[in-house]
Amino acid sequence: MTNEDRRTLRTRAALRAAFVAQVLERGYAGVRVEHIAAAADVGRATFYTHFRDKEALYDHVVEVVLGELRERITPADWEGVGFTGRPVAELFRHASEQPEVYRLILRGEGDGRGLRALVDAWTTTAYDVFAERAETQRIRPRVDLRVVARAWVGEQAAVLLWWLESPAPRPGTEQVVETLVELSRHGRYWATGFDPVST
Amino acid sequence: MTNEDRRTLRTRAALRAAFVAQVLERGYAGVRVEHIAAAADVGRATFYTHFRDKEALYDHVVEVVLGELRERITPADWEGVGFTGRPVAELFRHASEQPEVYRLILRGEGDGRGLRALVDAWTTTAYDVFAERAETQRIRPRVDLRVVARAWVGEQAAVLLWWLESPAPRPGTEQVVETLVELSRHGRYWATGFDPVST
DNA sequence: GAAGATACTAGACACTATGTCCAGGTTCTG
DNA sequence: CAGAACCTGGACATAGTGTCTAGTATCTTC
Secondary structure: HHHHHHHHHHHHHHHHHHHHHHHHHHOOHHHHHHHHHHOOOOOOOHHHHHHOOOOHHHHHHHHHHHHHHHHOOOHHHHHOOOOOOEEEEEEEHHHHHOOHHHHHHOOOOOOOOOHHHHHHHHHHHHHHHHHHHHHOOOOOOOOOOOHHHHHHHHHHHHHHHHHHOOOOOOOOOOHHHHHHHHHHHHHHHHHHOOOOOOO | OOOHHHHHHHHHHHHHHHHHHHHHHHHHHOOOOOHHHHHHHOOHHHHHOOOOOOHHHHHHHHHHHHHHHHHHHOHHHOOOOOOOOOHHHHHHHHHHOOOOHHHHOOOOOOOHHHHHHHHHHHHHHHHHHHHHHHOOOOOOOOOOHHHHHHHHHHHHHHHHHHHOOOOOOOOOOOHHHHHHHHHHHHHHHHHHHOOOOOO
């Protein structure tokens, strides 16, 4: 890796950071290329030597985050007892390290493209794990696993966004993740204490 | 209600329909005011006599849908055994009657504003029901009800979008709703057949 | 069926942001 | 220090926005 490359990488990182900050400040539609360039301390023309337009930068940002997330979760995380707990915890931990990008994506900023990318990727991963588990354990699931995977992911997306946008005194990562795991394990009725039969 | 009002209402409805169709065809960012006007069979200037801009029309569309949904679900739907099943079924039924608008909103089109509006409204409603139930029944929930409400809504949003975008041979409303209810009742582990303890 | 009100219309307008281009400047490497 | 990158400001044509105006169509009411 030569040093020209380094310079390029630094500039791109600056543009990414500037983009995220600007979108959270002004909203995706309200951000001008000039704002991003200025916030990244770079000329407007320079922006275009790196990215075709605002959308391209957005896609790049999402790609980077998804790449990091993928690298962080190994197949081993999906093994064993309570096998969904570790991936969820890892997701929340990653998000808490860079709340801005995650808020950006989960809010559906940029016409929802990033949110759909995240949800789709995460859903595919989950479904594959669920399906393979059912396969190897000769289990015949009582419900459609595609629906289960979607539900599982949607649940996390909604809770994660709420958690990231909650003001200062918010529950800790462990507590929220624990709640999600409990819901997976015992169902909402059990967790809330409402008895579906006698009520 | 005079007849001028009628004309106005008809034009607005036409603009709403045109907007939805155009966004699904070109994506929110790709839609020009001219496209909407043309699709509604109306002059471009007319658009501006009804709505400030594209965003205002978008907000109006969301408002109408949320209004309809609210009207459809009475407090009685939240009563009794399996009290979450009926509202969910009603939501899915409403969505299946006008899949286009719901797809538009759930995809996060328009920088996610509509999706957030829908999720927030639905979450608030759910939380209030949950909280009041816990109150009147003197139940001390095992988990944070705010998280439960978020999770419950996120689950539905993700599954509903998936369902609306699935090609022709897709599961029926009843089946999908039934799955969601089962997940609420018994938890994901039970429904998938994976035993969290012995696995 | 005429008068009046209201919605609609085409076209022109200034304005703003986009994306491309270029010629010259800066910064790092070898 | 020479060369190769990256960066730069400014100029440019283009496209879409939102406003306005003067005039036309449509419907109600008497």
